[in-house]
Amino acid sequence: MAANLVPCPSCEGYGWFEDEYEQAADCDWCGGIGYIYRGTDGVDRRIPSTDYAALSDQLERLEAERLRALGYTGQAKKPWEQKIRQQRNEGDSTKDHS
Numbered sequence: 001m002a003a004n005l006v007p008c009p010s011c012e013g014y015g016w017f018e019d020e021y022e023q024a025a026d027c028d029w030c031g032g033i034g035y036i037y038r039g040t041d042g043v044d045r046r047i048p049s050t051d052y053a054a055l056s057d058q059l060e061r062l063e064a065e066r067l068r069a070l071g072y073t074g075q076a077k078k079p080w081e082q083k084i085r086q087q088r089n090e091g092d093s094t095k096d097h098s
């Protein structure tokens with residue numbers, strides 16, 4: 001199945017709504033992910049949660065681009081980002097002895 005990842009047209013990529021009481025609610029249309037599948041037939045489909053792990057790299061890139069376009073430099077907290085953090089292994093122990 002060929003489908004593009006596009007920002008959710010309902011929440012515009014945010015994945016959630018904030019009401020007047022400042023309570024965040026997940027977007028029903030995208031399930032709080034902020035992105036959806038748009039098929040070659042133009043039909044939008046919600047991304048199944050089983051696809052999140054496989055799409056995490058793409059979603060992270062799209063989200064970084066979106067936030068940069070908004071001028072936002074912080075980190076958004078998303079369910080799939082938490083999975084990314086769990087999987088990340090940073091071997092940052094390269095110390096040279098000269």
Ligand SMILES: [Zn+2]
Nearest residue numbers: 008011027030
């Ligand atoms: Zn949405």
